[in-house]
Amino acid sequence: MYTDLQLFIDGEWIKGGGRKSEDVINPATEKPLAQLPHAGKADLDHALDAARRGFATWRAMSAYDRCAIMRKAANLMRERHDHISKVLVQEQGKSYAEARAETLVSADIIDWYAEEGRRSYGRIVPGRARGTRQLVVQEPVGIVAAFTPWNFPVLTPARKLGGALGAGCAIIMKASEETPGACIEMVRCFVDAGLPKGVINLVFGVPAEVSEHLLAKDAVRKISFTGSIPVGKHLAVLAAKGMKRTTMELGGHSPVVVFGDADPEKAADTIAAFKYRNAGQVCISPTRFYVQEDVYRKFLDRFTEYAKAIKVGDGLEKGITMGPLANSRRLDAMDSFVADAKQRGGKIVTGGSRRGNQGYFYEPTVITDLPDDARIMTEEPFGPLAPIVTFKTFDEVVERANSLPFGLAAYAFTSSNATAAAIGDAIESGMVGVNSIAISTPETPFGGVKESGHGSEGGIEGLSAYLNTKFISQG
Numbered sequence: 001m002y003t004d005l006q007l008f009i010d011g012e013w014i015k016g017g018g019r020k021s022e023d024v025i026n027p028a029t030e031k032p033l034a035q036l037p038h039a040g041k042a043d044l045d046h047a048l049d050a051a052r053r054g055f056a057t058w059r060a061m062s063a064y065d066r067c068a069i070m071r072k073a074a075n076l077m078r079e080r081h082d083h084i085s086k087v088l089v090q091e092q093g094k095s096y097a098e099a100r101a102e103t104l105v106s107a108d109i110i111d112w113y114a115e116e117g118r119r120s121y122g123r124i125v126p127g128r129a130r131g132t133r134q135l136v137v138q139e140p141v142g143i144v145a146a147f148t149p150w151n152f153p154v155l156t157p158a159r160k161l162g163g164a165l166g167a168g169c170a171i172i173m174k175a176s177e178e179t180p181g182a183c184i185e186m187v188r189c190f191v192d193a194g195l196p197k198g199v200i201n202l203v204f205g206v207p208a209e210v211s212e213h214l215l216a217k218d219a220v221r222k223i224s225f226t227g228s229i230p231v232g233k234h235l236a237v238l239a240a241k242g243m244k245r246t247t248m249e250l251g252g253h254s255p256v257v258v259f260g261d262a263d264p265e266k267a268a269d270t271i272a273a274f275k276y277r278n279a280g281q282v283c284i285s286p287t288r289f290y291v292q293e294d295v296y297r298k299f300l301d302r303f304t305e306y307a308k309a310i311k312v313g314d315g316l317e318k319g320i321t322m323g324p325l326a327n328s329r330r331l332d333a334m335d336s337f338v339a340d341a342k343q344r345g346g347k348i349v350t351g352g353s354r355r356g357n358q359g360y361f362y363e364p365t366v367i368t369d370l371p372d373d374a375r376i377m378t379e380e381p382f383g384p385l386a387p388i389v390t391f392k393t394f395d396e397v398v399e400r401a402n403s404l405p406f407g408l409a410a411y412a413f414t415s416s417n418a419t420a421a422a423i424g425d426a427i428e429s430g431m432v433g434v435n436s437i438a439i440s441t442p443e444t445p446f447g448g449v450k451e452s453g454h455g456s457e458g459g460i461e462g463l464s465a466y467l468n469t470k471f472i473s474q475g
């Protein structure tokens, strides 16, 4: 029911051969699912050679033909979505419904980039002298090294594969060692769709060793990383040494502002469902709730009601709405945030501890009465914890919302058009949802500011991230 874990290099599936390996664990049972082979330095060099050849082949194809292969891969993902989603649930923990939605939207992302690649237009700029031509053209950046995390094992790789392939690049991707299977299944769809060999190479290993080896190579011209801020900073330094282009999708700490003129119960229903998605292990998860005093009680009661009704369990079981945390590190992190909150006078309204003693399950948690300098108000929780506090005025809440060094996502609820416009402008973040949580779609740019990173995935910006601009002046 799970999958055969292999490396994919130069069009071949590879494992064994004395390579090191590691267990992949099911977070709902803590039992091993399968052994994952690691790529050694020779494998990485093989992948680089393959990517050089793959890039030459892929780039020489028309955007029209590349699009056809990518769309076929997307359709295969749709056909195989049930199997891919079940693999995803077993290795990552989220509910089947969420895994299915992730797989299907990933197919949409591949379609979007396939089509958008056909529209990577240049332009002609009128010259100063008669008979001259000034052409601005877009070219693929070359070989991309991509590193993806464990929280969205299909969606994050799909964004990077889609952007790179849509632009005509080849890619070496190191997906997460903790959740490799669903990404392997997605790559199989590209292989079965007829992708030329070397265009995608999928490797696993010791993350720091793989990234150091690849980033030191001249042939790698672009890095795309999704993960934590400290790792992003480290990779940005390595990339700078070779002046390689980077896209950095890092962590955040998303404020939610509920104004007194909003419907507090409607806001609570919308944002609570979004909070506990993937057990809160989402970079754009709402993580700090500021509610204006007059609607605080109603919002808190409804939010808490939602949290209490969540069905926690193995994501493959029917009716489960929240699975386990993806790894034991997150359990320890939750315990430490909650201990700090209690020490600072925080009140645990519901949840606050691990559930059961097998599987990395944690209770959906609501905490109130916290000071702004409690750890959970300043460090990304990446788990099912919701700290909810009050505010008095617009200026005060904007200052508090913007007070952290992060700027990925933010949300606000209001019934006033003027307040909606004002808060959209005032918040320092890459994405703002006003009376909406729809801030991540294939067609729109997704990315952060400040320490949350730079560059966008999705939208026309996502394709541009894999294109170099060239100016040709013809006399």
Ligand code: NAD
Pocket: 147, 148, 149, 150, 151, 176, 177, 207, 208, 209, 211, 212, 226, 227, 228, 229, 231, 234, 235, 249, 250, 251, 252, 282, 283, 329, 380, 381, 382
């Ligand atoms: P971590 O910092 O050890 O790893 C984060 C990711 O980076 C993992 O996928 C890991 O394999 C990869 N990684 C680590 N070192 C690397 C290196 N030198 N080169 C290349 N890749 C490397 O942290 P973690 O325990 O996995 O997660 C902890 C925190 O990371 C979370 O609390 C959250 O803040 C952040 N995170 C963010 C996202 C996101 O979507 N932005 C995803 C996962 C984790």
